[in-house]
Amino acid sequence: MKRLATICTLILLTSISPLTAQSEAGAIFLLISPGAxxxxxxxxQVAVANDVYASYWNPAGLAFLEGSEMAIMHVNWLPNLADDLYYEFLAFRRHFPYLGTLGGHIIYLNLGEQIRMGETPDDYLGKFTSYMMAATISYSALLSQNSSLGINAKISYQHLVELGAGNEQGKGTSTDFGFDIGYLRKEFLTPRLNLGLTVTNIGPKVSFIDPAQADPQPTNLTLGFNYAIVNSEFNKLNVVYDVDKLLVSSYPAMDWDDDGYIGGFDEDGHQSDKNADFNKDGQQETEHTDPIYLAIFTSWVDDWLLGGDIDLATPGNDPDR
Known part of the structure; x- marks a missing residue:
């Protein structure tokens, strides 16, 4: 189990550049990028998206491609950590005249074999395999000669462990759905500049055994530019730049009303022992994340600007009443 925790931490630290310490998301394997x-x-790649990998980077790019194409990728992932970790990616696309382009991709991340232990060092309970996978269907069509719109629908499955740890009931698995939307504009302002825009991994929160501990999907906004410095028959030179923003907003336990306690009331301001996550003014004080329809806006603002003055989730403080 310690090995699994280490691997999941490395997924967060080594593969997902948009994530920050103030953002906690689930299904972060969806942000591991494919393609050499x-x-x-x-x-x-958001403003490039000119091959079958556009299904992942910006589905709008598929609309400009003719014919059909397929790509297969295999990577021994983190080989210095273990020899049974690998990442697989399969993508396809096909253009249909007058209809648009259909495509999609499949992601499979194998986390290898884990050892299951009980509550004591001698309590060996066997072995299990952990993995994550996602399947995506893409559709893209031209809006005009130089612009296109694309959309992805996806389903993801995470299989961490067959059984809960300790007294936890249920399985450590999660099945979730989401979608992406992308836009690509060629010859933006100048014939040499392309602009791309995507919002990916939009969907409900990801939960395993306990729905109360669900994490938001790694909804990500990307704005990209692709400028052709040289574009001749035999030579091409482009400057490409992407800006990413993870649209996830999370909050530590905060004493918003400065009464020295975290929670103690329900959302209507009534003192309660159940659902006591709020203060008397109806503000949630326990750790939480905003739903996507709020995080689109609140993720741009530091949580300290929204109120409160004491972070009781820091080391040495007790966030409980």
Whole structure:
């Protein structure tokens, strides 16, 4: 189990550049980027998106592609940590005249074999395999000669462990759905500049055994620019730049009303022992994340600007009443 926790931490630290200490998201394996070209370009692809990998980076790019294409990728992931970790990616696309382009991709991340232990060092309970996967269907069509719109619908499945730890009941698995939307504009302001925009991983929160501990999906906003410095028959040179913003807003336990306690009231301001996450003014004081329809706006603002003055979730403080 310690190995699984280490691997999940490394997914967060080594693969997802938009995440910050103030943002907690689930299903973060969806942000592990595929494609050798994308890796060599610093993962700036939203305004490029001119091959089958556009299904992942910006589905709007599929509309400009003719014919059909397929890509397969295999990576031994974090080989210095273990030899049974690997990442698989399969993508396809096909253009249909007068209808648009259909495509999609499948992601599979194998986290290897884990050892299950009980509550004592000698309590060996066997082995299990952890993995994560997602399947996505893409559709894209031209809005005009130089602009297109694309959308993805996806379902993801995370299988961490068959049984809960200790007294937890249920399985450590999660099945979730979401969608992406993308826009691509060629010859934006100048014939040499392309602009791309995507919002990815939009959907309900991700939960495993306890729905009360659900985390938001890693909803991500990306704005990209692709400028052609040289665009001749034999030579091409482009400057590509992407800006990412994770639209996830999380809050530590905060004493918003400065009464020295965290919670103690329900959302209507009535003192309660159940659902006592709020103060008497109806503000939630326990740790929580905003739903996506709020996080789109609140993720741009530091939580300290929204009120409160004491963070009782820091080391040395007790966030409970």
């Amino acid at each position: 070209r994308a890796g060599g370009m610093g993962e700036a």
